[in-house]
Amino acid sequence: MKAGFTDFGFESAVQAQQVFGGHGYIREWGMEQYVRDARIAQIYEGTNGVQAMDLVGRKLSLAGGAVAEGFFDLVSSDLEGHGAPVADRTREALQLLREATAALRGADTDELGAAAVDYLRLFALVSMGWMWTRMAAVAKDDTPLHAAKRAVADFFARRMLPQAQGLAASLSAGAQPMMRLPADAF
Incomplete structure (x- = not known):
């Protein structure tokens, strides 16, 4: 985070x-x-690039992947029953994060390195969407503070979480476009 x-x-x-x-x-x-x-x-x-490499290189494989899966399950459970746009879009982004995680399991160093920064951003978007869902769910009063919380959650859902689709597309491209240029490219 x-x-x-x-x-x-x-x-x-x-x-x-x-x-x-x-x-x-x-x-x-x-x-x-x-x-x-x-x-x-x-x-x-530690630079964010190093943090991203640590996430894909070490954190995802902790306890055979159980730590990451436990986090995903916690987020998924918390999102159940929430119908606000932020919850719906966070669920969609979480699914993309799960798919990206599965694709990275057992990947080689080039694939992990190519994915690291985009994967970290996708992970952050899901985590923040989860928190905005929780905040919006308890912001029920007609106070300015609660209205602002709901408005920011809606902004995050509509303007930030759509980035998840682009990140997933970039992740699915793999390492080849950036790391395996033809020898005669230069």
Whole structure:
């Protein structure tokens, strides 16, 4: 989750900087500092690429894959009975994550390396969708805070979780497109 949060945070800071156009790079506005601060967070405690490699290379195989499957089962169980868009789309993304996980079991180093970053992002999206489902489920009051929780959960469902389909497509492409270029390509 550290990697997911810092990746999303950096993307948000860059998008905020774009609002300023060329002025986003000028120190007086302060956005360039936010972008730098958000970028370094992706490096603290091990770079996100290293975290992604650790996820696919070591974490998925813990206890013969039982740790990951236990997590998936917990998420699936928690999503049962929730009909909000965030729950529905998280269920769809979870299925894609399960399929990607099955495809990575026993994969060679090239396949794991090619999949690592996209797999981590898919894992993060599912985890965040799960949490937004839980928050939306208890945000029943007509208070501004609860209305905001429901609105952000809906935003996450409609604008963030659809990334899962693209990530699944990238993952299914395997390592070949990026790691096995023809010898005469250069």
